[in-house]
Amino acid sequence: METSEIRRRFLQYFEDRGHTVVPSAPLPSPDPNLLFNVAGMAQFVPYFVGQQTPPYARATSVQKCVRTLDIEEVGKTTRHGTFFQMNGNFSFGDYFKEDAVKFAWELVTKPQNEGGYGFDESVLYASVYYEDDEAIDIWKRVAGLPDDRIVRLGMKDNFWSMGIPGPCGPCSEILIDRGPEFGADRDWEAGDRYLEFWNLVFMQNIRGEGGGKDGYEILGELPKKNIDTGLGLERVAYLLQGVDNMYEIDEIYPVIEKASELSGRKYGAEHEDDVRFRVVADHVRSALMLIGDGVTPGNEQGGYVLRRLLRRAIRSMRLLGYEDPSLVELLPVSLEQMKKSYPELVTDFGRISQVAYAEEEAFRRTLTAGTTIFDVAVRDTKASGAHQLEGAKAFQLHDTYGFPIDLTVEMAAEQGLNVDTEGFRSLMKEQRERAKADARAKKAGHADTSGYRELREKGVTEFTGYQELSSDSEVRGLLREGAVAPFAEQGETVEVVLEKTPFYAESGGQIADEGLILGDGLKLKVLDVQRPVKGLIVHKVEIVEGVLRPGANVQAAVDHEWRVSACQAHSGTHVVHAALRQVLGPNALQSGSYNKPGYLRLDFAWSSALDAATRSEIEEVANLAVRKDLPVSAQYMTLPEARDWGALALFGETYDEQVRVVEIGGPWSRELCGGTHVKHSSQVGAVTVTGESSVGAGVRRIEAFVGMEALHYLGRERALVRLLSENLKARPEELPAKVADLAERLRVAEKELERMRAAQVLEAAAELAKDPKDVFGVQYVGHRAPDGVNGGDLRKLALDVRGRMPNDKPVVVAVLSVNDGKPGVVIALNDLAREWRLKAGDLVRIAAEKLGGRGGGKDDVAQGGGTDAAGADDALSAVEHAIGHQVTG
Known part of the structure; x- marks a missing residue:
């Protein structure tokens, strides 16, 4: 079955x-x-x-x-x-x-x-x-x-x-x-x-x-x-x-079969391979379902878990011998099995696959960078005489480069090393505890919600903010640091629960309202509004005047200008989302948003940057919708009815059986939303897109100003254009060509300066090659170049000096310079020096230690640097001493 x-x-x-x-x-x-x-x-x-x-x-x-x-x-x-x-x-x-x-x-x-x-x-x-x-x-x-x-x-x-x-x-x-x-x-x-x-x-x-x-x-x-x-x-x-x-089972095994076909390995033949096959099958299915519910790869909380799952699956395929991108082969197989129970995955697979494939591409790049860091860590461990890679280094590889710990352990074993897995797990535990504490702080403000539950038992907080900005109400209770309190005095910051409130609690990307709660001899400034438990609206307030007690009659009043601008931003978010989907297609689905008065940002599923023409088109579509004065309405219906109607839901949100659908211009924009909105799209005002960037694999972010903030932004841009026009003596329409011309002239001048500086440095090569120091038969040149020579020019100098010296004797050239306060060193050897068992990589690490840094490279040429310029002369002397020790030892 x-x-x-x-x-x-x-x-x-x-x-x-x-x-x-x-x-x-x-x-x-x-x-x-x-x-x-x-x-x-x-x-x-x-x-x-x-x-x-x-x-x-x-x-x-x-x-x-x-x-x-x-x-x-x-x-x-x-x-x-x-x-x-x-x-x-x-x-x-x-x-x-x-x-x-x-x-x-x-x-x-x-x-x-x-x-x-x-x-x-x-x-x-x-x-x-x-x-x-x-x-x-x-x-x-x-x-x-x-x-x-x-x-x-x-x-x-x-x-x-x-x-x-x-x-x-x-x-x-x-x-x-x-x-x-x-x-x-x-x-x-x-x-x-x-x-x-x-x-x-x-x-x-x-x-x-x-x-x-x-x-x-x-x-x-x-x-x-x-x-x-x-x-x-x-x-x-x-x-x-x-x-x-x-x-x-039928929902999982087909992925194992596909992985076996791709890798040429057989499931059931070897335990290690079986483990990898099972990791692939489990993690591919889990990733499919997580991305389907709106989770995107990241470095925190759920996004971090998803990233681990994807990268463990990709790495396991590589360990099975399959080096090509694998998710493009495996994810559709998992979809084919899971769609029988979750048909919505088919509709959303364009977005899901886009996120997953972008993460694999990013991980393939970081594997290269991480492997280099791993190699350096292995060399350092062996050089110190240790046989165990530090837990901190394993954690860095995991946290920074996405290396699963089993990958680090396996690669270390290939080098004859163990890994301090206890130290690694200790650091992982600390990170998880920090992440949980952060999640609790963001979601509820307190890990213990018993105080909120106690007040919730007195009834649901009625939200009146859709109809009015001011409501007469009664104080149901107050909390100090999460615990129910009998009173609070002037100067304190506490949390207040009212019988009813017009204040919007932060949710759906919209930040909380600001305003005042007033009573007889009482003035409270509202700093934040949250829903720590379902049905309860909690106001974080500063008591400006009076003593606050449960049972007090108050008037809760939202700041009018704040709410108007907040409505513009939230409706503007819906407008920009609809414009994105009109320009880019239905796969450009919102995965998160944030809006506050005058400003909005929207994260959406997309794998590549938007060019200037596309950004302009999105902005134009949004402003045309504003100009059309489209009606904005909200109505309640069941969740299945909303889906049948084509309403879009925000991923990861939990909805009640009855949901609120906000519609702008009929089917052009229909979204499940509990936020506050304008009555007509024209009230959003101007929409000005200010930026577009990446926030993770397969996820882009677009930012915009609306209303008066958009006009202020355009005013600042206009002032900047005027200033540039005056300074460059050009009309506004001539500025792009003028700036491009200046940039090209600057590039040419910098290139000429670089050529002259390199020539000046290399002039010393001939003289240095004439007078090497004999160190037990090795011809050694140790030279401190003038300050300001960059790493590239140092390398050229070292190679030039080496090339000018005769090849009938072993040659070691070490050149060093301090650039912007940071010392750098390059060491070059000829073939005969390497036959004498000398290695540039070993020597450069010795020099870099004196400079308070690190280095590495090949046996013939290596480069390093540090932070301690005072150790420059000691570094060159240390190289000379190491040559003598190696040759005579």
């Missing part, structure tokens, strides 16, 4: 039994403690913890998940994977244990020709929490399982919680006995023979503080009992498809 069919049957089964089919949330997680969704229940957490009232009593979904902790273990075993899918059915105070067991058992055991999975009942077992006699009774009655096929396990194995105080409850798992070839009889710990594939969580208790899986107290029962189940789609697939592991 194909994986897509297993998925379809699951959703159909539960839809037929009154469950609402809920689409998967995007892979990027809104939880500040997570990068990606890692569980099927992730999007339902607000319902389970009581933050929101669920819109349905029962639901079912297939959630896309990415697990990042095991990336380096992927492929080494067949257990670890990055992307996976979790089928789930959920009840919010509706049915409980008996129905959950009945549904699961029926679907699992019903014959395939009747819509089930057709598992043989005789090899199925159930595990239960050891105190849950109720569940044991249900398994006996509903499934007919005898006592010897029901396993009692402790809290560590069969009790679930979120890891923090809140909902929890006993679990019950369905296990399958795979036979004695997978392990000993009744060995529940090994996990290979008795394989768990469906976990039923009976969420009925409230847990207290404590650590670990069983180090907490059960405080009582929930007022409403809930069901949360999870069936591992890939695990069921390999059980039903008769293969040994997830890498051999």
Whole structure:
């Protein structure tokens, strides 16, 4: 049975039994403690913890998940994977244990020709929490399982919680006995023979503080009992498809087959190659799904994970012997398998492939640069007599050049070295902790959201900002450093929650509103507005006057000019996005945006720079839309209706069932958006594109000013043109030719100066060649050239001196100069000197050490430099001493 069919049957089964089919949330997680969704229940957490009232009593979904902790273990075993899918059915105070067991058992055991999975009942077992006699009774009655096929396990194995105080409850798992070839009889710990594939969580208790899986107290029962189940789609697939592991299922194995065809290596022949094949298959599929959900390669957070996945896949193909670009061959194979469950991948494949292929091209370039750095690190390690590459150097290769640690370890082993992997992992851990702290700060301001949840329990904050800029309201509560506080005084900066507010909370690329909150003897300046938990709008304020207490009646007033300019910028962002798609085509999809009063920037999927003519065309299309005075409207509809209508969604955003669609000029621009907008496109004012640049592989950024800021920008440009015209004595239209002429004359003059300077330096070559110093038979020239000689001219001088000297004796030429305060040195040897076992690379490193730097190169010519000009004379002396030591040693 194909994986897509297993998925379809699951959703159909539960839809037929009154469950609402809920689409998967995007892979990027809104939880500040997570990068990606890692569980099927992730999007339902607000319902389970009581933050929101669920819109349905029962639901079912297939959630896309990415697990990042095991990336380096992927492929080494067949257990670890990055992307996976979790089928789930959920009840919010509706049915409980008996129905959950009945549904699961029926679907699992019903014959395939009747819509089930057709598992043989005789090899199925159930595990239960050891105190849950109720569940044991249900398994006996509903499934007919005898006592010897029901396993009692402790809290560590069969009790679930979120890891923090809140909902929890006993679990019950369905296990399958795979036979004695997978392990000993009744060995529940090994996990290979008795394989768990469906976990039923009976969420009925409230847990207290404590650590670990069983180090907490059960405080009582929930007022409403809930069901949360999870069936591992890939695990069921390999059980039903008769293969040994997830890498051999229909959604993954075709990539292995293609990689085998490209590389000429056979899967199953050698363990090392098998690991590489599995890395390729897993990472290509994971990258496809991540890019599909709007993640782009980068150096932070989710983008960093994606970059690692892509580069590990590319490197693994190279280790398999395939040197050509591989993603162009492999990504379409993965698409062909995944499109059966996710047809939107086909529509978006132009953008997805553009991002992936650009990242591969960039990595192929950095492999060359990184290998050079690696070679220098190896030489330095060996020269110091060590046998282990420093963890810091491995981390630099990983962090700066994208080298996976396994690549560094493998390359080091080829050189007879180990790698300090513990030091590397320590630095990686520090980086991950910094990234998580940064993510928490950006998303919520505080890692602990309990204070926000406490205020959220008092009700949803009503947003009135679409209709008005001033609202009478009441203070529901205030927080100091994330904790609920009873009052705050003048001079303090705290967070305030109102009953209703016209202040827009930062989201969708639009920054928060500014303004004032006023009351009797009270004046608060609004500094920022955020939504740290769903349904709650939090104002960060400075108390200018008075004492703030919950219950105070206030007037919340947004700064009018601020809002007008913010609306211009946000509507301008939609206009520029539509103009981009009109000029470049439908693949130029927005992947992120930022706008504030008068300014906007928009990131979009595109692999090459836009020339001046294209930028001008985009600007013209945008301004024509403004001039047409297109109507701007917003309306609410379901997410499927919005998609059918052609509305564009921002990648990575999580949307409710009811979404807001902002339309400019009918179908010309339709986007899901919660931001504030103008009423007609003419109110955006002028749109002036100010720049376009790269922000990562396959992603470009366009920036623009709108409204008065655009006019101010054009005014500054006009003043600059006037000043240039006056100074160059030319009319504005003559400036390009005038500037080009000046630039050419300057280039010619600089080239002539360079020629004269080189000639002056080389004049010394003949004299230097006449008077070498004899160092135990080696003819040595050590010369400090005048300050200001660059590296290229130093190299010419060294080679010229070497060329003028007779070849019947070994020759070493070392020339040094200080340029812009930084010393540089070049060393050149003739063939006879190399026969005497002298090497330019070794000698230049000795000189560079005296200069406080490093060097390297070939055996005949090498170059180095440093930061300590005071060591110049010592450097030349050190080279002379090294020659003598080498020759006499």
